[in-house]
Amino acid sequence: MSEINLRQMAKNQSGTIKSVKVGGELGRRIREMGLVPGTEITIQGRAPLYDPVALRVMGGTLTLRNDEADYIVVDVKDEG
Numbered sequence: 498m499s500e501i502n503l504r505q506m507a508k509n510q511s512g513t514i515k516s517v518k519v520g521g522e523l524g525r526r527i528r529e530m531g532l533v534p535g536t537e538i539t540i541q542g543r544a545p546l547y548d549p550v551a552l553r554v555m556g557g558t559l560t561l562r563n564d565e566a567d568y569i570v571v572d573v574k575d576e577g
Contacts, residue, residue: 499575503538503566504550511539512573519568531555532569 500515514536517527531554532538541551541558549560561569 498572500570500572503540503552503561503569503571504563506540506550506571506573508540508542510573511537512571513537515570515572517569523565523568527561527565527568530559532559538571 501512506512514532514534516534517524517532519527536554539553541553543550548563550563550566552559552561
């Protein structure tokens, strides 16, 4: 397993959220969307200019701006 931030993930790549490294209002909002440690996510796609990013989380789709995705650390499986 490798740790990367969510912004660096490729389309169709999956992983498990390891941590959310922001507090305050933004941290609370991210956690309320269900993006908490232990949650499985898959990158569904990106807008033409790569912002925002669409994620599959718990059977639903969420979008995050890249500046929000930078705070989320994900464990992804190493390919190979």
